[in-house]
Amino acid sequence: MQHQKLATIEDVAALAGVSIATVSRAINEPTKVADETRRKVTEAIARTGYTTNAMARSLRMRRSNMILILAPDVGDPNFSNILVGLETEASKRGYGVLIGNTQNDASRETDYLRFISSNQADGLILFTGHLPYGFGQDGTEGRLPPMVAVNEPVPNADVPFVGVDNFEGARIATEHLISQGHRRIAFVGRSHGREVNRLREEGYRKALAGAGIAIDPRMIIDGDGTTESGRAAAELMFVRDVLPTAFFCVNDATALGVIISLNARHYDLPRQFSIMGFDDISFSSFVTPSLTTMKQPRHRIGEAAMELLLELLAGEKPHEQQVLLRAELIVRNSVSRVG
Amino acid sequence: MQHQKLATIEDVAALAGVSIATVSRAINEPTKVADETRRKVTEAIARTGYTTNAMARSLRMRRSNMILILAPDVGDPNFSNILVGLETEASKRGYGVLIGNTQNDASRETDYLRFISSNQADGLILFTGHLPYGFGQDGTEGRLPPMVAVNEPVPNADVPFVGVDNFEGARIATEHLISQGHRRIAFVGRSHGREVNRLREEGYRKALAGAGIAIDPRMIIDGDGTTESGRAAAELMFVRDVLPTAFFCVNDATALGVIISLNARHYDLPRQFSIMGFDDISFSSFVTPSLTTMKQPRHRIGEAAMELLLELLAGEKPHEQQVLLRAELIVRNSVSRVG
DNA sequence: TGCCTCTATGTAAACCTTTACATCATTCAT
DNA sequence: ATGAATGATGTAAAGGTTTACATAGAGGCA
Structure with missing residues (x-):
């Protein structure tokens, strides 16, 4: 039932007749290897069907390329449309998104923190309007992971915010x-x-x-x-x-x-x-x-929030501490002229 | 900006005055260590604030405890309510859920497969009604990862299905x-x-x-x-x-x-x-x-699908190849008696 | 020619666990 | 008293990467 054993970088290296370091470089820093070598490696990869083991990579690099999204109600339509924007932007930059449905339950919030503390996620998007229960209660504010708040700002904490004005x-x-x-x-x-x-x-x-x-x-x-x-x-x-x-x-x-x-x-x-x-x-x-x-502008809210978070993750100062997007007037039939 | 270095199992072992193997056992198989030792380890964990590095564990154990959910439209309200059920059940069993929004785009589907092939996800929930583009096209059907289809069954493939009758x-x-x-x-x-x-x-x-x-x-x-x-x-x-x-x-x-x-x-x-x-x-x-x-019964559909997938993941034969849940008649005001 | 620089590649350590196997002390039956 | 069985713990390997450092060869310059 379990997958058969997958090809590793060693298999590729053996087939291409180079060292595993060269294979790694051919994949991640292609300019640093000779054209001919790169060709051989590429072919060996194709032949073996190799894909990098994300766990090993994450372990070594200390980053998972995952974003945890914490929302009080995943079923809320207002949330799910923003999610599309978040996901689109994340996936464009090679990140995956993990969903945590907290239902405003303290224990669920705490539980989800393990994704952060165990290196399973690099950053956090908060829809809850407060720090996850278990953070920042004692003097640990300094160690907050990179995160941005969406929809509901987080009071009394230095968390960048994206939402509608x-x-x-x-x-x-x-x-x-x-x-x-x-x-x-x-x-x-x-x-x-x-x-x-x-x-x-x-x-x-x-x-x-x-x-x-x-x-x-x-x-x-x-x-x-x-x-x-x-x-x-x-x-x-x-x-x-x-x-x-x-x-x-x-x-x-x-x-x-x-x-x-x-x-x-x-x-x-x-x-x-x-x-x-x-x-x-x-x-x-x-x-x-x-x-x-x-x-x-839900889709854009999602995109903007993810952009901001990825900036944070890249170690940059966020270009804004607060992004307010304009709501648009939609005229339908529930308002009439009077007087 | 990056987290400071986290405590590892070695730090805990040193503090408790035992070997790392004992720490690991104290965490994962508590009955196998002496009461007194367990107490020391527990205390050391508390003191250091240790949490297991999920990446290292996944690498070693070859499973990530993550489920990838592939849906054509994450914004679809019909989807998001099922998602709640999926997430609830997964989280109850210690699994996390990863969201992939495919928009029926072949390249996005293929792209998301890397989560499976790189060991970043153990199983797959499919809302798309077809195998992800890139699977099962050639003779590779035998190697399909554990997965279950929701809402739309997958034709011509042996994929368990959960949905409404x-x-x-x-x-x-x-x-x-x-x-x-x-x-x-x-x-x-x-x-x-x-x-x-x-x-x-x-x-x-x-x-x-x-x-x-x-x-x-x-x-x-x-x-x-x-x-x-x-x-x-x-x-x-x-x-x-x-x-x-x-x-x-x-x-x-x-x-x-x-x-x-x-x-x-x-x-x-x-x-x-x-x-x-x-x-x-x-x-x-x-x-x-x-x-x-x-x-x-969207919530239950999600739960049932996740249950089935987790059975598959545990190596069991699924107790059903197809789970059909009954829809419930909701009488409102759009139907009147006639004749 | 000799030396330096540069480029391409290889070696090996580190990332942090889990776990098979070994070791040692203790208990129990004979 | 001896040997086997049991229980608690330790040692070390393995999982698959990335990357600092080492090495080797080629080319340039005096």
């Missing part, structure tokens, strides 16, 4: 609503813990301030970014009976909750209420009404 | 439509190349036959499983003017296309037409009308 995106989104004549705009999804939510709320505030619209605290509703929280938020507003003309939701999932709630109350959307999301996840174009939202 | 699922779906009084039921998504489509069509035929309903060839429309193909199929039926009362679509993406087309024609769904999907992808509950469909 939440502040700017939220500002643009809100300005779009304002440009359609809205002045009573609710923000759904205020949260103290979540940096992303906080930034988007800031962008919302900035846009209102810029248009000279006073902020009505009753228009700012808590929410944790789930569909359910969006539904609850909308219901709450009806209970309180302070109604906006438009809802700016912290993300599309929340927006979906708001839409569900409004549809259930048989409002005619977007005529009676406008809804704006953020993220542009896949279903956003399929809801009724289809959702106007800010699209995250 | 498409035939049975399609039969149940169709029977559900029949139970609601439908007798003119279209099948959208006939395809010669795709095994999945073929099996679902078979299930459809079987259900109709079972109910004594004659098959009308005009009710069977080609489609490749995309939303666009669903839209086109519906349009075609209106052009031909042979209309069903229900559409059974080969998958949810196709069903979405049909719904879009019918909504655009301002039909009242599901009163005027019923639509049935297959897969239960995330947006299916959000479309209007929300889609009645067959839910794939």
Whole structure:
């Protein structure tokens, strides 16, 4: 059942009539061997079907050419699209990507660290928004492996970050609503813990301030970014009976909750209420009404993050400590002109 | 920047005052060392912060405890949910998962084989529906590494398969439509190349036959499983003017296309037409009308596939050459009673 | 010619484990 | 008391690379 024994560099060397050092050089530093020798080696490689044993190489070179990606939920669509970018860029540079699904479980996070500490991975991409449990708790911050955070920045640690410009995106989104004549705009999804939510709320505030619209605290509703929280938020507003003309939701999932709630109350959307999301996840174009939202450049986020990490791995100073990519306004049918 | 030198087994041995062999045994076969010795070793490990170098171990043991997952599209939501199951099961058994995004590109497939041939991965999970380009073309079939196919079986090769029971699922779906009084039921998504489509069509035929309903060839429309193909199929039926009362679509993406087309024609769904999907992808509950469909047990598919692969890796004969899991009928709002 | 430089190649160490085999002490049965 | 069996530990080889250093030959220059 197990593979038969594979050809080693010695087999190639014997067949080509040279030493193993020469074979290694012919592969890794071709200019350093004579043309004729290189030819013989190449042929011997072809004849034997030799491939370098990655384990031996990694052992010797002390690097595995692997990147560990730690994410709280691998099934999350927002994650998987970024993964494509990460993988593309990594594979282009000869790196492989390893997936760790942490489910926000401390023991799983710790467990995955063995990939780093056992030299099985050279660097780390973090989607979790915090250092893996077990790192940096004691005075070990100095020994952090090369890593970059994606989506959620890591607070209180010197970790380069790549993500969408939440502040700017939220500002643009809100300005779009304002440009359609809205002045009573609710923000759904205020949260103290979540940096992303906080930034988007800031962008919302900035846009209102810029248009000279006073902020009505009753228009700012808590929410944790789930569909359910969006539904609850909308219901709450009806209970309180302070109604906006438009809802700016912290993300599309929340927006979906708001839409569900409004549809259930048989409002005619977007005529009676406008809804704006953020993220542009896949279903956003399929809801009724289809959702106007800010699209995250997920593929590019992945690429940029991997680029940054590979710079770090190459020993360079990262060209940026923080890469913020612009979200793009996608106009669909959930926002209407008013007033 | 690079990690400082890590503690090796020699450091631990020195500190504990034993030989490296004893340290290795204390770690891997604890029963074989004296209690007192084991205690000393454990303490030395703690003091040095030692972790086994996975590369050295893999080199020596000729196995990496890594599984390579090859998928045509890592961003596909259907994939990412199965990935969760794969990862969970693998990690439970001490394996890591490596992701390869092939994009159906032959050169990328070949490229990823180096992970197998260089001992960087012990086994392979295939979502591609065919052997990676470069395998099994010449007479090398005998040397295939341990692998199992998921979702799409691999034709003409002896590869264990795990997936949903498409035939049975399609039969149940169709029977559900029949139970609601439908007798003119279209099948959208006939395809010669795709095994999945073929099996679902078979299930459809079987259900109709079972109910004594004659098959009308005009009710069977080609489609490749995309939303666009669903839209086109519906349009075609209106052009031909042979209309069903229900559409059974080969998958949810196709069903979405049909719904879009019918909504655009301002039909009242599901009163005027019923639509049935297959897969239960995330947006299916959000479309209007929300889609009645067959839910794939994605998490369990992933787990079962990994289980099977690990059996193979352990040198056991797989307990099944094919694992078919049942799809579950999810009743939502896109199917109505008729007649 | 003699010496130096340069280029091409070879030798051997190092990377860090696991494990077959050897060694030694102890226990137990005779 | 002797020998065998058992149990704990040590020694050293093997796994397949990369690479510092050594060597050898060729060519250039005085």
